[in-house]
Amino acid sequence: MHLKAKRSKERLVVLAILGILAINFPILSLFSQEGMIFGIPVLFFYLFLFWLIFVILIALIMRSTPMKKN
Amino acid sequence: MSWQWIVASISFSYLGLLFAVAYYADYRAKQGRSLVNNGTIYTLSIAVYCTSWTYYGSVGRAAVSGVSFLPIFLGPTLMAALWWLLLVKIIAIAKTNRITSIADFIASRYGKSPILGGMVTLFVVIGVMPYIALQLKAVAVSLDVLIYYLDVEVGAQGPPPALGNDTAFYVAMILALFAILFGTRHLDASERHEGMVTAIAFESLVKLGAFLFVGLFVTYGLFDGFGDLFAQAMAKPELRRLMTFDAVPGGYASWFSMTFLAMMAVVFLPRQFQVLVVENVNQSHIRQAAWLFPLYLLAFNLFVLPIALAGRLIFADLGLEPDTFVLTLPIYGKQDWLALFVYLGGLSAATSMVIVEAIAMSIMVSNDLILPLFLRMRIANRTNLSGMILYLRRGIILGLLLLGYLYFRLIGESHTLVSIGLVSFAAVAQFAPPILLGIFWQGASRRGAIGGLLAGFLVWSHTLLLASFAKSGWIAESFLTHGPWGLSWLKPEALFGLTLFDPMTHSVFWSIVANIGVLVIISLFDRQSAVEQIQAMNFVNVFEKGAKGGDEYLWSGYVSMADLKELLSRFIGPAQSNIDINNYICNHGYLIPEDEGQAPAHLVAFAEKRLTGAIGSASARVIISSAVKGEELDLQGVMRILDETSQVIEYSQRLELKSRQLEAATKQLQEANARLQELDRMKDEFISTVSHELRTPLTAIRAFSEILRDNEDMEFLDRQKFTEIIIKEAERLTRLVNQILDLAKIESGKMEWHLSEVDLISIAEEAMDATRQLFDNKSVRLIWSAPEHPMMLLGDRDKIIQVVINLLSNAVKFCTANSGVVEIHARETPEEVGLAVVDNGIGIPPSSLDLVFEKFHQVHTAIDLPLGTGLGLTICRRIVERHHGRIWAESELGKGATFIFILPRNHGPENQNHDEQ
Numbered sequence: 005m006h007l008k009a010k011r012s013k014e015r016l017v018v019l020a021i022l023g024i025l026a027i028n029f030p031i032l033s034l035f036s037q038e039g040m041i042f043g044i045p046v047l048f049f050y051l052f053l054f055w056l057i058f059v060i061l062i063a064l065i066m067r068s069t070p071m072k073k074n
Numbered sequence: 075m076s077w078q079w080i081v082a083s084i085s086f087s088y089l090g091l092l093f094a095v096a097y098y099a100d101y102r103a104k105q106g107r108s109l110v111n112n113g114t115i116y117t118l119s120i121a122v123y124c125t126s127w128t129y130y131g132s133v134g135r136a137a138v139s140g141v142s143f144l145p146i147f148l149g150p151t152l153m154a155a156l157w158w159l160l161l162v163k164i165i166a167i168a169k170t171n172r173i174t175s176i177a178d179f180i181a182s183r184y185g186k187s188p189i190l191g192g193m194v195t196l197f198v199v200i201g202v203m204p205y206i207a208l209q210l211k212a213v214a215v216s217l218d219v220l221i222y223y224l225d226v227e228v229g230a231q232g233p234p235p236a237l238g239n240d241t242a243f244y245v246a247m248i249l250a251l252f253a254i255l256f257g258t259r260h261l262d263a264s265e266r267h268e269g270m271v272t273a274i275a276f277e278s279l280v281k282l283g284a285f286l287f288v289g290l291f292v293t294y295g296l297f298d299g300f301g302d303l304f305a306q307a308m309a310k311p312e313l314r315r316l317m318t319f320d321a322v323p324g325g326y327a328s329w330f331s332m333t334f335l336a337m338m339a340v341v342f343l344p345r346q347f348q349v350l351v352v353e354n355v356n357q358s359h360i361r362q363a364a365w366l367f368p369l370y371l372l373a374f375n376l377f378v379l380p381i382a383l384a385g386r387l388i389f390a391d392l393g394l395e396p397d398t399f400v401l402t403l404p405i406y407g408k409q410d411w412l413a414l415f416v417y418l419g420g421l422s423a424a425t426s427m428v429i430v431e432a433i434a435m436s437i438m439v440s441n442d443l444i445l446p447l448f449l450r451m452r453i454a455n456r457t458n459l460s461g462m463i464l465y466l467r468r469g470i471i472l473g474l475l476l477l478g479y480l481y482f483r484l485i486g487e488s489h490t491l492v493s494i495g496l497v498s499f500a501a502v503a504q505f506a507p508p509i510l511l512g513i514f515w516q517g518a519s520r521r522g523a524i525g526g527l528l529a530g531f532l533v534w535s536h537t538l539l540l541a542s543f544a545k546s547g548w549i550a551e552s553f554l555t556h557g558p559w560g561l562s563w564l565k566p567e568a569l570f571g572l573t574l575f576d577p578m579t580h581s582v583f584w585s586i587v588a589n590i591g592v593l594v595i596i597s598l599f600d601r602q603s604a605v606e607q608i609q610a611m612n613f614v615n616v617f618e619k620g621a622k623g624g625d626e627y628l629w630s631g632y633v634s635m636a637d638l639k640e641l642l643s644r645f646i647g648p649a650q651s652n653i654d655i656n657n658y659i660c661n662h663g664y665l666i667p668e669d670e671g672q673a674p675a676h677l678v679a680f681a682e683k684r685l686t687g688a689i690g691s692a693s694a695r696v697i698i699s700s701a702v703k704g705e706e707l708d709l710q711g712v713m714r715i716l717d718e719t720s721q722v723i724e725y726s727q728r729l730e731l732k733s734r735q736l737e738a739a740t741k742q743l744q745e746a747n748a749r750l751q752e753l754d755r756m757k758d759e760f761i762s763t764v765s766h767e768l769r770t771p772l773t774a775i776r777a778f779s780e781i782l783r784d785n786e787d788m789e790f791l792d793r794q795k796f797t798e799i800i801i802k803e804a805e806r807l808t809r810l811v812n813q814i815l816d817l818a819k820i821e822s823g824k825m826e827w828h829l830s831e832v833d834l835i836s837i838a839e840e841a842m843d844a845t846r847q848l849f850d851n852k853s854v855r856l857i858w859s860a861p862e863h864p865m866m867l868l869g870d871r872d873k874i875i876q877v878v879i880n881l882l883s884n885a886v887k888f889c890t891a892n893s894g895v896v897e898i899h900a901r902e903t904p905e906e907v908g909l910a911v912v913d914n915g916i917g918i919p920p921s922s923l924d925l926v927f928e929k930f931h932q933v934h935t936a937i938d939l940p941l942g943t944g945l946g947l948t949i950c951r952r953i954v955e956r957h958h959g960r961i962w963a964e965s966e967l968g969k970g971a972t973f974i975f976i977l978p979r980n981h982g983p984e985n986q987n988h989d990e991q
Contacts (some may be wrong), residue, residue, distance in 0.1 A: 013159055020155040027148055028333070029326035036319035040308070043301030045139055045317035048379060055151060055372050062155050063365035069158065071358055 012069040019065065023058055027051065081217065081414065082241070088418050089248050089425070092273045096256045099272030110271045111355045113362030118275035119349045120367050121282070123150060123340055124374055125205075126212035126424040127495045129281060130397045133376065133928030136397035137393055140321035145329055148377055149336025151368040157360050161341065161350060165514055165614045168351050174686035175434060176347040176505060177442040181692045183613050185606035186518035188692035191442035193524065194505065197531055199436060200539075201501025204494040206431055206478035209424040211449075215241035216420045216481070219398045220413060223405045243479055245421075249428045250475040257433035258467045261460050261646060261688045262857070263446050267433065271353050274430060277422035284419025286398070289377020291412060292384045292403050300380065307383040316383075324576030331579035335496065338503040344438065345430035352434075358583070425734040428475070436470040441690030444470075459644050463689065481804050497538050500582055504530035507590045516610040518593060519600040529584045533569070537581035541566040543806055553779035566936040605695075633678060633702045636669040642681050645688050654684055678702065760929060767810060767944065771803040778803075813945040817929070820952045832871045833864040834907045834977075835900060841878035842898070848886045854894035856882075865900060865907045867979045873953045874977070877961075880946040881911040881973050888915030901976075906959075908976035918965040926963055928949045950975070 025031060035050040042049070099109045109115060128146070135143040173179045177198065181191030256270040287377070297303040307313040315321050322329060340346055354360075385399030394402060400420070404413040440463060507530070508523040544554040544566070567577045569584050602610065642651035658680050659665075673681075678698060685694035772926040778796045782788070788796075819825040842856060849856050885896045897912040918926060927947045954961040959977035 009813055016155050016158055020152055023152045023155060024333075027152075028330050032326065032329070033319065038314055038317060040304065040309075043304055045304060045308075047166070047317060047319065050146070051141065051144060052376070055148070055368070058151060058155070059365050059368045059372065062368065066361045067156070069361060 008068075008070050012065050015065050016062075019058070019061055023054075026054055078221050081221055081224075081417070081606040084414060084418065085217075085241075085245070085421060086248070088421060089245075089252070092277070092425070093252065093255070094277045096252070096269030096273040098269075100256070100259075100269035103268040103622070108268060108355070110266065110268050110275075110353070113359040114366070115272065115275045116349075116354065116359040117277040117363040117366040117370065118270045119353065120346070120363055120427045121370050121403070122274050122345055122349055122430050123343075124215075124278070124281060124371070124423055125427040125495075126209050126420050127205075128374070129285065129420045129423040129493070130216065130400055132378045133382045133385065133395035133399050134395070136316070136379050137386050137399065138321075139323055140316035140379075141319065142322040142329070142332075143378060144375065146336045149333040150340035150371060152333065153337040153340050154364045154368045154411055157364045160510070160513075161360055162357050163616060164341075164509070165351050165357055167513065167613050169610070170616060171691065172683050173691065174340060174352050174687065175438045175441065175690070176344055177438045178478045178686075178690045178692075179347075180353075180505065180508050180512070180523065181442060181690070182686070183609055184508070184518075184523045185603055185609055186691040186695040187520050187524075188446045188696065190508075190520065190524055190527070191438075191690060191692045192446060193527055195435075195442045196440040197504065197527070198435060198503060198536075201667070202344060202431065202498050203477060204481055205498040206428055206474065207481035208494050208991045209428050210242045210246055210478055210482045210515040213245050213421060215426045216398070216401060216417055217400050220405075220417045223402055223414070224410055242482060244708050245425070246428075246475045246479045249425055250432065250472045252425075253429050253436070253471045253475075257429070257436065257471065258464055261464055262832065266355065270429065271349065271431065274426045277426040278370075280422040281419040281426075282370065284416050284422075285374060285377065287399055288404055288416045288419075289381060291407065291409060292481075293377065293380045295409075296384055296388070296403065296407055297380075303380050303383060303387075304415070306387055310387070310668075310694060313383060313386060324579060330928045331575075331582045332496070335499040335503050335578075335582060338506045339499040341980040342502045342505045342509065343498075344502070345427060346786055348430055348434040396849045417975035427476070432471045432474050435474055436467045437690075439470045439474075440467045441693060441934075445689055445693045446696065449693060449700075460688075461649050463645070476530050496578055497542065500534055500538055500578065500585065501531070502805045503582065504534060504585060504589055507586070508592050511590075511593060512610070513613050513616075514613045515597075516607075517597050517602075518610070519597040520606050521600050522593045522595075522597035525596045526589045526591075528587030529592040533585040533588045534581060535564045536564075537569060537577070537584060541577065619762070627968070633673050635671055635673045635677075637701055638673045638678065638681055639669070641697065644683060645685055645697075651684075655681075741912050750945035763929065763944075764814060768807065771807045771810070774803045775800050775807075793826040810945070813949060817949055817952065820949065820956070827870045829868060829870060831866055832869055832874065833866055834874070835860050835864050835907065837874050838872060838878055838898060838900060838909060841875050841882055844875075844879055845882045845886070848883055849896070852886055852889065852894065854886050854889045854896055857895065857896070857897040861902070865902050867907050867977055869957050869977060870953075874957075876952045877953050877975065878909065878911075880950050881909075881975075882972070884946060885911050885913035885915065885971075889913050890915065905980075906976050906978050908959075908974060910972055910974045912970065912972045914970035917967040917969055918963060918971050919967050923963050923965060927961070 035047050037046045040044045040049075102109050110119075113609060132143040132146075167173065167183075168179060171182055173182055177191045177194035180194050181187050184190050245907060251275075253270075256273070257267055259267075293299060293303060297306070306319070319325070319329075324331075336528075341350060381399055381403065382396065385394070385396060385403060387710055388403070388406060389399075401413055404410075404416055410451075444466060445463070504527060507526055508518070511518045512523070513847050540549060541554060543549045544551060552560075554566060556562060563570050567580060569580065572580060574580075575583060639651060642655070646654070655677070656743045658677070662676075664674070664677075682698045685697060688694075778800050782796055782800075816825075838858070838860065842858065846856075848854075882896065882898070886894070889896060893914075895914050897910075899910045899912070901908045901910065927950075929945060929948045951961050954975050954977065959975055960976035961973070963971055963973050965971035
């Protein structure tokens with residue numbers, strides 16, 4: 005129980021660090037292009053896709069987090 | 075009918091609806107069927123983060139600089155991932171310490187310091203006040219735009235003139251009324267404001283709904299979906315620029331610093347702290363909010379860029395303010411009622427922010443700014459203060475909103491207000507270091523926090539606030555271009571010549587560096603007071619059981635029960651204080667003290683905590699310490715108590731361990747002593763037996779020798795006989811001495827064992843050959859029955875022969891001459907081999923079967939002289955035991971005896987190993 009709670013905290017920290025890396029220089033600069041994906045500008049497509057995946061990952065980690073007993 | 079009246083009546087009906095929602099939620103809470111006890115309402119209340127600045131401003135920002143509106147929402151998304159680590163801890167701390175505002179949190183962490191609480195409150199007022207003004211301005215401007223364009227064709231005229239009526243003032247007053255009604259109902263701010271929270275959640279739904287509606291209308295009503303919209307935009311070079319990062323002013327550095335600011339703001343803005351921490355019902359709601367809130371932000375931002383692009387495409391050359399696109403696009407599309415709905419969404423965004431901010435700030439200002447001043451001036455010595463404090467808070471709310479309105483009126487038209495949102499973010503980011511360091515590092519000290527905050531705010535006000543004043547023309551332009559007093563290294567936007575960043579990033583960098591740097595360095599060289607140490611411990615270790623408490627050590631003075639009750643009732647009312655004290659005493663199973671008696675320290679600590687919920691930690695501490703007579707313990711005192719207690723515990727634990735060890739050692743010593751005494755007794759016995767045994771043959775020898783000497787005329791035959799007796803006894807003596815030596819050697823472990831593969835059959839035959847003479851002398855028959863094949867075993871050949879010889883000679887001794895028969899049998903199993911020697915002699919009484927193997931035990935016969943030395947069987951047993959075998963006797967008195975020994979095939983004498991080592 006305790007180990008599981010600790011593990012999901014570690015996952016969240018790693019997720020946040022990866023998130024900060026993903027939407028900052030230099031990775032972000034890779035997507036600063038004038039092209040389009042599915043009719044949407046690349047930069048916006050990337051940022052919103054990142055956003056959606058990030059939210060899903062938080063939700064998944066939170067689901068596997070044991071309830072706190074108070 | 076004029077649109078003006080429709081819009082006004084709809085605005086006021088909407089605000090009326092808010093009152094109804096809040097009232098209903100409070101009604102439900104009173105019935106015990108709370109609406110706010112679920113994660114969705116909690117998440118929606120957090121969405122108070124999206125203000126009118128978001129609602130109108132994001133589109134404006136996107137229309138000018140592309141993606142640069144996003145960090146304000148991506149930051150909170152990143153932060154949401156860390157909520158489960160940070161927020162859960164902050165909430166746990168706030169609940170145990172009954173903390174009700176961010177100022178109180180910082181003050182309480184750093185030794186309940188009134189100075190820190192006041193400082194934070196002051197900074198909040200300076201930093202966030204303009205933000206409230208911004209909301210009022212948004213309401214006023216959106217109203218102007220709406221009413222103007224509903225009557226006039228969009229684009230026919232230039233921008234609308236200010237209507238000059240005071241809708242913003244009425245809105246401000248209605249919001250003040252709301253905040254007063256639902257935010258200051260009871261004094262204890264640690265009790266939640268359910269009506270307010272529900273109304274905020276409702277408003278979050280309205281603003282999201284309205285924004286999504288207008289987004290869908292613009293994308294699918296005015297254009298043919300995203301593809302069409304983006305394709306048209308890409309066709310225009312000035313719009314194509316917006317799709318890449320080149321459009322972002324300040325580039326990646328600014329992007330990063332804005333993300334950081336938003337990460338901090340979403341937790342540390344006063345209104346965010348209020349809904350996230352103070353209004354939190356259950357920590358597990360964070361599990362839902364951590365993903366649902368970022369999802370809400372995602373939905374909110376989905377249509378920002380499409381609306382911005384549509385606005386720029388449609389109103390290409392009209393010079394319309396991009397901030398108003400959200401409103402003007404539906405009007406352009408002839409959707410007047412949609413425009414009204416959009417306006418209501420903007421109104422809800424502005425009002426929710428103002429309401430929560432006003433309530434949060436009123437608690438801070440009353441508890442951390444005004445009350446400490448009152449207490450210092452001893453105004454607070456009147457009887458019932460609870461009513462006074464409530465009115466104080468109501469007055470503060472009214473004052474704050476009036477101030478916001480004035481601010482908007484005074485500088486509303488200058489560009490200062492536009493950037494004020496981010497400036498506020500930068501201000502509250504200064505609270506991040508003392509809070510985040512404070513909840514993870516016990517060493518962060520009060521002086522460090524004060525220094526850090528001062529440094530941070532100094533830099534912030536110099537590089538952002540004063541700079542923006544200079545830009546508005548309130549301060550001489552030279553302040554910006556040449557630095558204050560002409561000191562160029564102090565130029566507000568290029569401090570120490572740093573020109574790498576845009577002004578915002580520049581300010582964030584220097585202020586945060588100064589804040590953290592001063593906080594850490596002072597803390598490292600500081601000595602914390604007792605209150606600080608205890609608070610630091612309570613905050614950092616809030617999850618550890620047993621870490622709580624320690625407060626009561628601080629109250630060592632005297633206060634009577636009656637005084638304490640009276641004190642508490644002055645602030646929370648007599649009825650409530652009685653209930654609370656009785657509940658506390660009952661829940662903890664204490665005895666109820668007499669009114670005249672001294673209040674126990676833990677009860678004083680409880681009263682302080684109860685007061686903290688109502689008037690803040692710093693004021694509560696001042697009030698309690700004014701009532702408690704006698705010295706407050708100083709640092710050394712408290713630490714000594716803690717130290718001594720822990721030392722005593724440690725000593726007693728060590729003592730216990732020592733005594734257990736001593737007991738064990740004593741037991742061992744007693745056992746060893748008993749063994750030694752036994753050995754000593756055995757040795758004495760042995761010596762007396764040995765000397766006795768030695769004396770018997772010696773006496774015989776001496777007696778016969780004397781006879782021979784004294785009787786010279788003795789007959790030859792007699793002489794011969796006596797000489798033979800002497801020789802025999804001398805032989806016996808020699809044997810005895812040899813056996814004693816052997817036994818001593820075996821017992822002391824000095825005997826040498828020569829291990830080899832030997833055959834028991836040949837051993838038995840050799841022994842029989844050696845003893846044949848004895849048998850012949852006594853005419854005793856020896857019957858040997860053995861298998862044809864050899865019986866191999868691992869052992870010492872000479873020693874085993876000695877055993878067999880001993881057994882055989884014993885058997886002969888006890889047989890009657892001429893009729894005696896001795897049989898010897900060999901037996902074997904796969905693991906063991908053995909011999910049995912059977913005689914038909916006098917036998918051994920059952921009681922002596924085991925004793926015959928003892929030293930010097932003689933089976934007494936009718937003949938006077940003992941037949942053996944009494945050591946033979948003892949030596950046999952020792953030898954057999956060394957081979958890990960066993961030897962025993964079976965007998966029936968008068969029918970002879972059987973001696974059997976059995977040896978394992980593959981073991982060998984155990985001494986072998988010792989010899990090799």
